[in-house]
Amino acid sequence: MSVRPAWDDSTSPLRRKALSLLWGDRIGLLIFLLSLCLFGLTWRTAFLINDSYTIANGVYALEHGSLDMTTAAYGPGLETPGAEWYDGKLFSRNYGVIFAALPLVYLLRALELVADLRIVVVAAWCLLVLAATLLAGRIFDRRRTATYAGSVAVLGLFALNVALATPLDPVQHHLIALQVVHMVGAAFVGVFAYRLVRELHDRRRAVMAAVLVTFGTPLPFWAAVPKRHVLTAAVVLAVAFAIARSRDGERAYATESRALAYVLVGLLAWIHAPEALVVLVALAVVDVPSAPSNDARSLAVVGGAFLVSLVPMLATNFALTGDPLTVPRALRNAPPDADLAIDGRSGSNPPADGGDTQPDAAPENAAFGSESSEETGTTTEGTGGDGRDGWSTPAILLLGFALVESMFEALATFGELLTHGLSKLSTGPDQVYHSFVRSGYVDRVARRAQDAPSANLSFLESAPVVAGLVAVIPAAWTKVKAYGGSSRLRPRISPVDAFVVVFAVCYSLVYVARLPVHAQVTVRYLFPLYPIAVYGLVRAPAVGAVLTRNWRTFVWTFSAGVLVGSQLLLVSLVLLAPGRGEAFQFHALLALGTAGLVGVWALTGRTAGKWGQFGAFTLALATAAATTFVLFVTLEYFVLGDSHALPMVRVLAELIDLV
Amino acid sequence: MDLSAGLLSVVTMNTERAVVYGVIGLVLATTLVSGPLVGTVKFTTAPERTSLNGGDATVGAVTLPSSTEITSGRFGSGEYYVHVPDATLTVANVTGTPLLAYQFSIPAMGYSRSTTHFVTSADAGTYGLSLERDAIEPSRVEKQSYDGTLSVFLRSNESERRLAERNVTVEVTG
Numbered sequence: 001m002s003v004r005p006a007w008d009d010s011t012s013p014l015r016r017k018a019l020s021l022l023w024g025d026r027i028g029l030l031i032f033l034l035s036l037c038l039f040g041l042t043w044r045t046a047f048l049i050n051d052s053y054t055i056a057n058g059v060y061a062l063e064h065g066s067l068d069m070t071t072a073a074y075g076p077g078l079e080t081p082g083a084e085w086y087d088g089k090l091f092s093r094n095y096g097v098i099f100a101a102l103p104l105v106y107l108l109r110a111l112e113l114v115a116d117l118r119i120v121v122v123a124a125w126c127l128l129v130l131a132a133t134l135l136a137g138r139i140f141d142r143r144r145t146a147t148y149a150g151s152v153a154v155l156g157l158f159a160l161n162v163a164l165a166t167p168l169d170p171v172q173h174h175l176i177a178l179q180v181v182h183m184v185g186a187a188f189v190g191v192f193a194y195r196l197v198r199e200l201h202d203r204r205r206a207v208m209a210a211v212l213v214t215f216g217t218p219l220p221f222w223a224a225v226p227k228r229h230v231l232t233a234a235v236v237l238a239v240a241f242a243i244a245r246s247r248d249g250e251r252a253y254a255t256e257s258r259a260l261a262y263v264l265v266g267l268l269a270w271i272h273a274p275e276a277l278v279v280l281v282a283l284a285v286v287d288v289p290s291a292p293s294n295d296a297r298s299l300a301v302v303g304g305a306f307l308v309s310l311v312p313m314l315a316t317n318f319a320l321t322g323d324p325l326t327v328p329r330a331l332r333n334a335p336p337d338a339d340l341a342i343d344g345r346s347g348s349n350p351p352a353d354g355g356d357t358q359p360d361a362a363p364e365n366a367a368f369g370s371e372s373s374e375e376t377g378t379t380t381e382g383t384g385g386d387g388r389d390g391w392s393t394p395a396i397l398l399l400g401f402a403l404v405e406s407m408f409e410a411l412a413t414f415g416e417l418l419t420h421g422l423s424k425l426s427t428g429p430d431q432v433y434h435s436f437v438r439s440g441y442v443d444r445v446a447r448r449a450q451d452a453p454s455a456n457l458s459f460l461e462s463a464p465v466v467a468g469l470v471a472v473i474p475a476a477w478t479k480v481k482a483y484g485g486s487s488r489l490r491p492r493i494s495p496v497d498a499f500v501v502v503f504a505v506c507y508s509l510v511y512v513a514r515l516p517v518h519a520q521v522t523v524r525y526l527f528p529l530y531p532i533a534v535y536g537l538v539r540a541p542a543v544g545a546v547l548t549r550n551w552r553t554f555v556w557t558f559s560a561g562v563l564v565g566s567q568l569l570l571v572s573l574v575l576l577a578p579g580r581g582e583a584f585q586f587h588a589l590l591a592l593g594t595a596g597l598v599g600v601w602a603l604t605g606r607t608a609g610k611w612g613q614f615g616a617f618t619l620a621l622a623t624a625a626a627t628t629f630v631l632f633v634t635l636e637y638f639v640l641g642d643s644h645a646l647p648m649v650r651v652l653a654e655l656i657d658l659v
Numbered sequence: 660m661d662l663s664a665g666l667l668s669v670v671t672m673n674t675e676r677a678v679v680y681g682v683i684g685l686v687l688a689t690t691l692v693s694g695p696l697v698g699t700v701k702f703t704t705a706p707e708r709t710s711l712n713g714g715d716a717t718v719g720a721v722t723l724p725s726s727t728e729i730t731s732g733r734f735g736s737g738e739y740y741v742h743v744p745d746a747t748l749t750v751a752n753v754t755g756t757p758l759l760a761y762q763f764s765i766p767a768m769g770y771s772r773s774t775t776h777f778v779t780s781a782d783a784g785t786y787g788l789s790l791e792r793d794a795i796e797p798s799r800v801e802k803q804s805y806d807g808t809l810s811v812f813l814r815s816n817e818s819e820r821r822l823a824e825r826n827v828t829v830e831v832t833g
Contacts, residue, residue, distance in 0.1 A: 115694035118703050123690040130682060147675045151682045158686055162693075167703040441737020441797075578733065579792040585734035 002141050003027075005203070022188075024195045026139050027203070031194050031210045033132035035187035038214065039223040040125040041649055042630065043179065045172055046640035049519060052175070052226040053080040058092025059101050059174040067091065067319050073174065086321060094228055095316045096270030097181050104177035117176075118168040121645050122161040130154040157648070164647035178226035186223035186230035189531055190214045192237035197538055199244040200496070208547040208554070209538040215558070216465040216623035217530035218522040221630045224645075228272045229527035232279070235268045236503060236528050239283055240535070244496045249292030258291065258298070259305035266309025270316065275528075277410055278510055282503035290495035310403075414510070421509030435515040435523055436460060439588055442516050455521070455581050455637070459529070461588040462522035462629070464595035465622040466533040467602065471540040474605030497539070504532050521633070543619070545607045550616035557617050561624025566631055573658050580637055583658065587629045594622040714755020715815040716778055721748040721823035723809045727763065729800060731833035739800050739831075741770070743790040746811055748822070753780040757815040761788035765807045765829055768799055805829040 005025040007016045023029040047053060053075030060073040068089035072078045082093040092098060111120050130150055137146020168176075190210040198206035213219060222230050242261035246254045261283055269276035288294060425432060434442045439458040460467060493501075511525045537543050547554065569590070573583060597618040607615060634644075635653040644650035693702045724744035732738045743763045762773035774790055788811065810824040 113694070114696055115690045116701075116703055119690050119693035123686045126686055127683065130679070134679065144671065144675060147678055151678050154682055155685065158689070162689065162702050165703045167705055438735075440735040441732070576733070577792065579736075579738075579740050579794050581736040581738055581794050582732050582734055582740070582792075585732070585736040589734050 003203075004139055004141060008138075023191055024198065026135060027207065028191045028194055030132060030135050030139060031190045031207075031214075032187045033128055033135060035190045035214060035223075036183060037125065037128050037132055038220055039183045039186060040128065040646060042220045042634045043183070043224040043645040044634070044638075044640045044643045045168065045176055045179065045645050046643035047074065047175065048225050048638060048640060049227065050075060051081045052178070054082040054092050055094050055098060055178060055226050056174045057083075058095070058098045059105060059178060061092065062098055062102055063105055063174070067095075067316070091320055094271050096267060096312065097178060097226065097228070097231070099270075099312070100181045101174065101177040104180055105173050108173045108177060116165075116167070118165050118647070119162060121168070122158065122165065122647065125646060126154050126158040126161070129157065161647045164651050166647065166650075169643070175226070179224045182226055182230055183223045185234050186219060188234040189219055189230060189237060192234060192241050193531055193534060196237055196241040196244060196496070196535060199241065200494075200539070201544060202548060204548045204551060205538055205544050208551060209534060212465060212538065212547075212619075212623060213531045213534045215627045217463040217534065217626060218524075218527075218630060219530070220627075221522065221633055222524060222527060227524065228275065229524050231271055232268060232275045233528040233531050235264050235276075236279055237531050237535070238264050239279060240496050240499055243283070243287060243290075243499050244494075247290060247292060247495055254292060255298050255301055258287065259302045261287070262302055262306035263309040266306050267312070269310060270313040273313070273410075274510075275507075277414060278506050279503060281411070281414065282499050282506060285502055286495050286499040290498070307403075414506075417513070418506065418509045420513040421511070424513040431516060432512055434458060435512065435526070438592065439516070440585065455584040456516065456518060457522050457584060457588050457591075457629075459523045459526055460595055461591045462626065463530050463533065464591040464625050465598060465619055466530070466537060467595035467599040467622065468537045468543050468619060469533060469540065469602070470599050471542045471602035471605060472536070474603060475541055478605070500532050500535060504529055521638075540602075542602065542605050542607050542615070546612050546615040546619065549607070550612045553613045553616035554620045554623075557620035558624050558627075561621055562627050562631070565624055566628045569628060569632070570656065570658075578658075583632075583637065587625075587632065591622070591625045591629065594618065594625045598622045713816065714753065714757040714778075716750050716754070716757045716813065717752040718759070718813055718822055719749045719751070721811055722746060723811070723823055723825040723827075725825075725827065727807055727809070727827050727829050729795070729805075729829055729831045731797075732794070737797065738794045739797055741765075741772070741793045741795060741829075743809070745790075746788040746809070746823075748786055748788070748811065750778055750782050750784065750786045753778055753783055757813060759786070759788060760812040760814065761790055762810045762812065763790055763807060765805045767802075767805050768795075770795065770799070800831055803831050805831070 005027045007019060007026060011019070019029065023032055047056075053072075054069075056074045057069045057072055057078060057080070058067075060071060061067065061069045064071070068091055069078050069083065070090075078090050084091050084093070108117065111117065115123075133146050133150030133153070134143075137143045137150070140146075190213055193213040194206045194210040196206075197209040219230065219233075239261045242257045242264070245251070246258035246261070248254060262280075265276050265280045265283060268279060291298070431442075434440070436459045439456055439461055442456075507528060508526065515523065515525065517525075538547065573586070576582075576586070578586060598621075601611075601615045601618045604611065606612075634649070636656050636658050639653050642650050642653055644653060689702075691697070723746050727741070727743045729739050729741055732740055741763070746761055748759075756777050756779055759776040759778055760773050761776070762771065764771035772790060772793055774788070776786075776788055778786070805828075807827050807829040808824065809827055811822045813820045813822055
């Protein structure tokens with residue numbers, strides 16, 4: 001089978017450049033399209049978490065010409081988690097996605113004039129499927145088969161969905177726009193998993209990385225949820241890719257790639273500044289020492305690009321508070337809803353404080369946002385004041401100083417958070433265990449969760465395939481033996497690996513002090529760690545070798561696991577008649593079982609012959625366990641009033657009635 | 660030879676292209692037809708809503724379970740579950756859609772839960788009322804057994820009648 005990943009010769013150079021910038025090659029584009037098709041299947045046009053009300057109301061406000069929210073178009077009211085008072089006005093959060101969603105709102109309104117929105121959704125999904133089929137046909141050199149089979153399949157799917165269609169809830173434009181933005185971002189998780197691994201390994205391993213990250217983690221579940229988690233994950237992978245791409249100074253666009261990494265971080269800051277800061281720290285720590293050159297020119301390009309990328313955030317700050325240097329709490333802090341993190345009080349907060357169903361937006365303390373600086377570790381009120389006093393100094397310098405000062409303040413709180421995280425490891429190891437390994441019944445989580453106290457899985461239970469990371473133990477052992485303890489031959493760590501490790505450690509430490517909390521389902525705060533873990537997994541020599549060589553075993557086992565396994569699971573759940581918490585824990589135990597198998601195989605570190613097949617088998621089972629969980633969540637546990645975007649999925653969900 | 664092969668490939672290319680554009684055109688045309696511009700065609704139909712409380716039925720032979728239980732969650736889920744077996748009754752002479760409500764309460768715990776069933780004429784005969792397993796926090800369960808009350812109501816034409824009531828013992832196990 002010949003594979004043609006390169007763009008067509010007939011593609012114009014400009015178009016080819018644009019395509020390459022985003023997707024790398026045709027396979028990257030195919031991963032993107034297929035991811036969107038998958039997310040379409042799990043898409044429900046309803047609110048999963050009440051934080052999303054805040055963002056949807058923010059889009060509504062922006063569409064009506066203001067940044068502050070005055071009308072609660074969605075949810076029980078305006079003071080939903082994440083909404084922040086500043087100077088008597090109530091602001092939303094994640095302004096980056098709010099601005100990104102706005103054009104889509106206009107598009108939806110325009111489409112509604114000429115078509116039924118439900119049919120638009122169905123048509124868009126069907127055309128995506130068609131595009132993916134045609135592209136696959138070109139890649140695998142089966143154009144005719146793909147054209148005819150794809151056309152017939154798409155017509156069938158379209159007819160089926162139109163026949164089953166019901167009207168879309170008419171008031172949800174803002175939500176749908178946000179969901180589309182997040183789904184597109186989520187689709188880049190798979191794309192950049194592929195492109196990142198492709199920089200370092202062969203194509204097959206890279207494709208397997210995309211497969212694992214899409215099916216072996218809860219990515220499809222979070223894709224359509226307007227929360228930053230998938231976007232942070234995509235940015236982290238893209239930054240890692242940019243690092244890999246830019247280490248060779250001779251390569252075309254090396255400096256540009258490096259600059260792009262910072263630009264992405266700057267844009268992420270517009271969505272969620274504290275998480276962007278974690279990425280920035282990991283990026284700067286690794287990038288500067290390992291860059292091919294740190295001469296004035298490249299530093300100017302990189303630094304300039306980064307500053308420019310901060311402009312949207314600064315401009316939003318200016319619009320919110322009248323001062324670009326006053327970083328409002330709404331952007332820099334995660335308020336009492338535990339959503340992080342960079343806020344000075346984190347130590348004094350009760351550690352269980354957190355989660356989304358919490359109604360306390362605390363208007364009485366927040367109404368005086370500018371005065372409550374003790375809890376806004378990153379506001380730069382003082383700096384702003386200095387600027388107004390000393391007009392003799394050039395404004396640009398002041399801006400620079402203020403940014404630096406703001407940066408240092410943020411870094412100080414960041415350091416504090418890391419310390420809290422570290423102390424949590426010693427003071428609450430059981431809670432760390434609940435977050436990462438086995439969830440079960442966690443009292444402080446259950447107290448705040450309403451109807452399903454134990455419906456929150458741990459990291460490993462959500463993505464059992466990451467158990468394969470223990471493969472680094474035998475690999476390291478072999479290396480240590482080979483080097484015979486000689487310190488001169490210390491193995492070199494590649495910059496990308498260093499970035500990934502620094503990011504993973506900082507990110508976990510920042511969040512771990514507050515976990516576990518409720519309303520997480522799959523430890524969503526740690527979501528960016530899933531693709532990172534998959535990257536590490538695929539990089540591990542034993543896992544990589546097995547995925548490349550025994551990929552057929554993987555594909556067959558995975559397909560059987562999802563198609564047959566999910567039906568067996570359905571039958572057992574019908575017989576067991578569990579409550580929702582019990583059903584979640586049943587999935588959890590199943591996942592841990594598969595994780596155990598993966599772990600045992602990975603510890604042996606063997607890849608030859610039958611061992612290789614066994615390895616692929618265990619990895620596929622673990623991946624299938626995660627996919628099955630997402631499937632059941634979509635069809636059964638969180639149907640959200642049967643609001644599935646695709647009518648055929650809705651009908652399937654209506655047929656299944658378990659808990 | 661070359662010419663005919665080339666010609667053939669051009670023809671197949673064109674057929675392929677025609678098929679793809681045909682599918683895209685059909686999908687887009689259907690989407691346009693679905694819209695307000697073409698008023699007569701409507702593809703999306705809202706599910707019929709059953710009108711509330713309109714109707715009546717003759718209900719007889721209500722059988723309520725003799726015991727209910729609270730069990731601790733399986734699979735390490737930790738919380739407790741209230742398990743109430745189904746109640747059965749017979750339905751006849753249904754007009755409209757009356758409602759049947761099945762309620763269970765444990766006064767000492769401040770616990771109450773009910774489900775509502777819409778009855779239509781298709782449901783004539785023996786009818787089962789069920790209550791889903793319901794999770795409660797372990798801290799609320801303090802005793803080995805509780806007194807509970809099961810009841811079945813019929814809501815018809817804006818009046819509510821209690822058809823049956825039974826006091827049961829709630830055993831706490833596990």
